[in-house]
Amino acid sequence: MSPQRPHLPNQDVESVLPHDVNQARAGNGNGNGNGNGNGNGQARRNGNGGGSATDAGPAVADRSIGSLLAQTRNLGAEQVERILRHQRETGSRFGEAAIALGLASADDVMFALAQQFHYPYAPEERRRANPELVALNQPFGVQAESLRAIRSQLMMRLFNEGQPRRAIAVVSPDSGDGKTFFAANLAVVLAQLGGRTLVVDADLRHPRQHEVFGIGNASGLSGILTGRTEARVIQQVPGVANLFVLPVGVTPPNPLELVERPAFGLLMRELLTKFDHVVVDTPAACYGSDSAVIAARCGAALVVARRNKARVATLQDLVANLAETPAALAGVVYNEF
Numbered sequence: 384m385s386p387q388r389p390h391l392p393n394q395d396v397e398s399v400l401p402h403d404v405n406q407a408r409a410g411n412g413n414g415n416g417n418g419n420g421n422g423n424g425q426a427r428r429n430g431n432g433g434g435s436a437t438d439a440g441p442a443v444a445d446r447s448i449g450s451l452l453a454q455t456r457n458l459g460a461e462q463v464e465r466i467l468r469h470q471r472e473t474g475s476r477f478g479e480a481a482i483a484l485g486l487a488s489a490d491d492v493m494f495a496l497a498q499q500f501h502y503p504y505a506p507e508e509r510r511r512a513n514p515e516l517v518a519l520n521q522p523f524g525v526q527a528e529s530l531r532a533i534r535s536q537l538m539m540r541l542f543n544e545g546q547p548r549r550a551i552a553v554v555s556p557d558s559g560d561g562k563t564f565f566a567a568n569l570a571v572v573l574a575q576l577g578g579r580t581l582v583v584d585a586d587l588r589h590p591r592q593h594e595v596f597g598i599g600n601a602s603g604l605s606g607i608l609t610g611r612t613e614a615r616v617i618q619q620v621p622g623v624a625n626l627f628v629l630p631v632g633v634t635p636p637n638p639l640e641l642v643e644r645p646a647f648g649l650l651m652r653e654l655l656t657k658f659d660h661v662v663v664d665t666p667a668a669c670y671g672s673d674s675a676v677i678a679a680r681c682g683a684a685l686v687v688a689r690r691n692k693a694r695v696a697t698l699q700d701l702v703a704n705l706a707e708t709p710a711a712l713a714g715v716v717y718n719e720f
């Protein structure tokens with residue numbers, strides 16, 4: 384018997400990953416999974432959900448704000464010339480001149496700057512399609528700022544050198560507390576650090592991550608756990624080269640049994656060798672012990688408590704349940720909305 388070598392039923396985890404993930408993390412057990420100067424991590428405007436990061440096209444690092452703005456706003460040569468003239472006359476920056484002439488908005492300039500700095504930022508059409516991704520849609524807003532503060536805390540508490548690698552299960556007492564919203568946006572800010580980040584939708588009761596990210600949900604975690612052969616079920620988030628989602632797929636009739644199977648723990652271990660950060664969405668604790676079981680397999684749990692709604696006694700029960708698992712309690716996030 385060799386208990387250390389994880390195997391999933393009928394399937395190797397390599398086969399469920401997009402190509403570039405399989406190639407990516409070899410020999411890189413900590414920290415940043417890319418940073419190889421080929422444009423990974425940049426905001427890409429042509430993602431299609433199933434594509435590979437290798438078709439990213441030319442890196443944006445050496446593109447000027449002018450050329451990025453001209454592309455975003457489809458500016459012609461004559462308009463660019465007008466902006467340049469105004470820029471010379473007023474001694475302003477290209478973006479400021481474009482705004483002054485009404486040829487670009489402040490938002491366009493921010494979007495271009497985000498591209499220059501390799502900072503994932505959703506273009507306008509994506510913002511309308513995925514309004515819940517506030518960290519991607521308004522990366523300079525209050526919510527994104529709070530998410531980054533939480534990210535810093537997590538980095539200090541969970542991801543120190545020498546600590547075992549852990550996935551983070553996002554748990555809460557009730558439906559509607561904001562687990563799905565928070566898990567998705569936490570993953571975005573983790574991905575903005577540059578490492579490969581995966582959201583696993585382990586809410587096999589009411590899965591919603593596919594909706595939040597606007598990706599397909601034909602197959603996913605439930606298929607893997609039942610041993611069905613599901614190729615490339617982990618999907619890349621359009622526009623964020625290093626962010627991936629494993630949706631649920633078919634909603635199963637036996638959600639608790641599926642996450643209790645050894646296959647789930649083995650899958651999490653395999654995924655932690657492929658991704659720098661793994662964030663796992665769970666069903667509300669009021670539905671059963673799924674979330675505690677999932678947290679135990681992840682190694683860490685983060686509790687979401689909805690402000691002015693969560694009851695202290697319920698939160699205490701949830702924390703007491705988690706304390707009986709090997710999961711480290713990373714903290715409690717008060718979600719106010």
Ligand SMILES: Nc1ncnc2c1ncn2[C@@H]1O[C@H](COP(=O)(O)OP(=O)(O)OP(=O)(O)O)[C@@H](O)[C@H]1O
Pocket residue numbers: 515555557558559560561562563564565586589591665666667718719720
């Ligand atoms: N901080 C927030 N700001 C704005 N909207 C939020 C926030 N948190 C949650 N929401 C919204 O509240 C609703 C419920 O949130 P969500 O689906 O994340 O809850 P949940 O805890 O995952 O519920 P369930 O247990 O049923 O899956 C969603 O429409 C979500 O967009």
Ligand SMILES: [Mg+2]
Pocket residue numbers: 562563564586589591664665
């Ligand atoms: Mg949810």
